[in-house]
Amino acid sequence: MTVQSTSSAGRGHPGKSKKKTRVAPRGRHVLAGSREELDELLGSEPPRRDMLIEYLHVIHDSYGYLSAAHLAALAERMNLAQAEVYEVATFYAHFTIVKEDQSPPPAITLRVCDSPGCEMAGATSLASQLETRLAGQVRVVRAPCMGRCDTAPVVAVNQRHIDHASVQLVTDAVERGQLAPQIPSYIGLDSYREQGGYQLLGQCLAETRSPEEIIQSLKHASLRGLGGAGFPTGTKWEVVRSYPGPRYVAVNADEGEPGTFKDRYHLERDPHRMLEGALIAAWVVQADTLFIYLRDEYPAIRKILKTEIAALQEAGLSPHVKVQLRRGAGAYICGEESAMLESIEGKRALPRHRPPYVAERGLFGCPTLVNNVETLHWVRDIVERGSEWFAGHGRNGAKGLRSYSVSGRVKTPGVKLAPAGITARQLINEYCDGMLPGHEFRAYLPGGASGGILPASKADLPLDFGSLAAEDCFVGSHAVVIVSDQDDLRGLALNLMRFFEDESCGQCTPCRVGTEKAVALMQEKQWDRQLLEELATVMADASICGLGQAAPNPLLCTLRYFPEEFES
Numbered sequence: 001m002t003v004q005s006t007s008s009a010g011r012g013h014p015g016k017s018k019k020k021t022r023v024a025p026r027g028r029h030v031l032a033g034s035r036e037e038l039d040e041l042l043g044s045e046p047p048r049r050d051m052l053i054e055y056l057h058v059i060h061d062s063y064g065y066l067s068a069a070h071l072a073a074l075a076e077r078m079n080l081a082q083a084e085v086y087e088v089a090t091f092y093a094h095f096t097i098v099k100e101d102q103s104p105p106p107a108i109t110l111r112v113c114d115s116p117g118c119e120m121a122g123a124t125s126l127a128s129q130l131e132t133r134l135a136g137q138v139r140v141v142r143a144p145c146m147g148r149c150d151t152a153p154v155v156a157v158n159q160r161h162i163d164h165a166s167v168q169l170v171t172d173a174v175e176r177g178q179l180a181p182q183i184p185s186y187i188g189l190d191s192y193r194e195q196g197g198y199q200l201l202g203q204c205l206a207e208t209r210s211p212e213e214i215i216q217s218l219k220h221a222s223l224r225g226l227g228g229a230g231f232p233t234g235t236k237w238e239v240v241r242s243y244p245g246p247r248y249v250a251v252n253a254d255e256g257e258p259g260t261f262k263d264r265y266h267l268e269r270d271p272h273r274m275l276e277g278a279l280i281a282a283w284v285v286q287a288d289t290l291f292i293y294l295r296d297e298y299p300a301i302r303k304i305l306k307t308e309i310a311a312l313q314e315a316g317l318s319p320h321v322k323v324q325l326r327r328g329a330g331a332y333i334c335g336e337e338s339a340m341l342e343s344i345e346g347k348r349a350l351p352r353h354r355p356p357y358v359a360e361r362g363l364f365g366c367p368t369l370v371n372n373v374e375t376l377h378w379v380r381d382i383v384e385r386g387s388e389w390f391a392g393h394g395r396n397g398a399k400g401l402r403s404y405s406v407s408g409r410v411k412t413p414g415v416k417l418a419p420a421g422i423t424a425r426q427l428i429n430e431y432c433d434g435m436l437p438g439h440e441f442r443a444y445l446p447g448g449a450s451g452g453i454l455p456a457s458k459a460d461l462p463l464d465f466g467s468l469a470a471e472d473c474f475v476g477s478h479a480v481v482i483v484s485d486q487d488d489l490r491g492l493a494l495n496l497m498r499f500f501e502d503e504s505c506g507q508c509t510p511c512r513v514g515t516e517k518a519v520a521l522m523q524e525k526q527w528d529r530q531l532l533e534e535l536a537t538v539m540a541d542a543s544i545c546g547l548g549q550a551a552p553n554p555l556l557c558t559l560r561y562f563p564e565e566f567e568s
Helices: 032-042 049-063 068-078 082-091 116-120 123-133 167-176 189-194 199-205 211-220 233-242 262-269 271-285 299-314 337-344 373-377 379-385 387-391 424-431 489-503 509-522 529-542 546-550 553-561
Strands: 109-113 139-143 155-157 160-162 248-253 289-294 322-327 368-372 401-408 414-419 441-445 479-484
Touching: 032 049, 032 068, 049 068, 049 082, 049 322, 068 082, 109 123, 116 123, 116 401, 116 479, 116 489, 123 139, 123 167, 155 167, 160 167, 189 271, 189 299, 199 271, 199 379, 211 233, 211 271, 211 379, 211 387, 233 271, 233 368, 248 271, 248 337, 248 373, 262 271, 262 299, 262 373, 262 401, 262 414, 271 289, 271 299, 271 368, 271 373, 271 379, 289 299, 289 337, 299 322, 337 368, 368 373, 373 379, 379 387, 401 424, 414 424, 424 441, 424 479, 489 509, 489 546, 489 553, 509 529, 509 546, 529 546, 529 553
Parallel strands: 109 139, 248 289, 248 368, 289 322, 401 479
Antiparallel strands: 109 155, 155 160, 401 414, 441 479
16 A cells, blocks of 8 residues: 655645755854854965965864864855865874864963983883873873974973983973964074075076086986985976976975984074075976975974065065975875975875876976985085085995984984995994993884885895995985894884784775784784785785885884894
């Protein structure tokens, strides 16, 4: 028997309800108060899609979190779907989202670094003590490497970093309201120019130097990309210049590799050396805009760069290119160049499939030159002092100078300016005053979290691009972490895999699921070697970008060189 609806809504259409007329659009409605607050924060400038992350930072800096109401108002202002704004906001770790039924977080957040160097220095215990000591007053979260491995353990109290942190030092900062970054002493514009700075750029702009001359100098010096990939710099500039414009330059200052802090070292001391190199690069490739993408963990450097970029613009030193400083939001994946470009465009930092490469189709679909901070740092010296000066440094057949970030169980950790091709043992003995008392050199990470783990018996291998390929390791950004006989190598490998699990962008299954499964297997008392090796093979062969491809390296090195760690 068929039963027909007798409601007025269904008259004329048995069994069907009349469609109700929607009086408002689907989704969260925009509150007038939130709209007004957003207008006050962002001003009257027309919104730009590529500035979405910058707008989110403005809101987050003002309120300490992102409310659902403000996200809805921002979506309306930018004429974007709320889902599009929400997916970007939730992608980045430094944005705290507060829904309607949630209470805002405490005004102070303590981020306790849990990278290998800080964990060796007692960060896990420190985090637990802080949670107990400051319960109810602050929010305590574990955070990935903050680029201060030489002063471990490190805690960020909002934007202020506490080096060699203790419960008392952190408590004092909280009680005194010391939340802003400390600006270190650095070489400003006037001092830099007194030392000959910007003379080379001036020669370029006056056309007493040619782009071809600059490119050849970099080639003859054998300067390579020092962010990890090691691609020849002069060749890259030449390739980008060969494609039709408009063109862009993007400086990758998002050094998030655990153990790496060399870019912070240079930017905190001599920022204009990088800026001059970047402005010369923009002149050589005839770029319209120069973007500097700086990781959010470096608030002091952000203030420095904002001040110094404004100063050089006022001095008329960048008439040929627009300079924009962009701020990351806590995503290691942005160290991958195409993911960084996605973030500059105001999107989730998902690595792109290649080809095409970013040199041909990068920012906004245009040819883009991407260089690391240290790479640009050397441009002025190479051209002014001569290619032979730079190439003349080096050991074991390598050429050039490198800024090695050395941390772990050495007496004097820090950034060590040393010849390319130096060995780990030489770094320890000649530049770090040896091992810490009571510690015996057992192993080292030659290239940060992703470079693998090698035993001390292999500490006489050159630390340079390609020199560790036979060991299935690499130097990457030249972050060297020294491990002693008092450290737990299984725990170290697990720490690194957890990092990759947290930082996976989630775009591809081998990396997203593989890192999670690897962590679960590595937490077992007995490691299933065959299963772990099969999983590592899939991740290395099928992941889209270097994060998933390199994530198994520490695991495989532990299995290969330290079998006693999982066979006992």
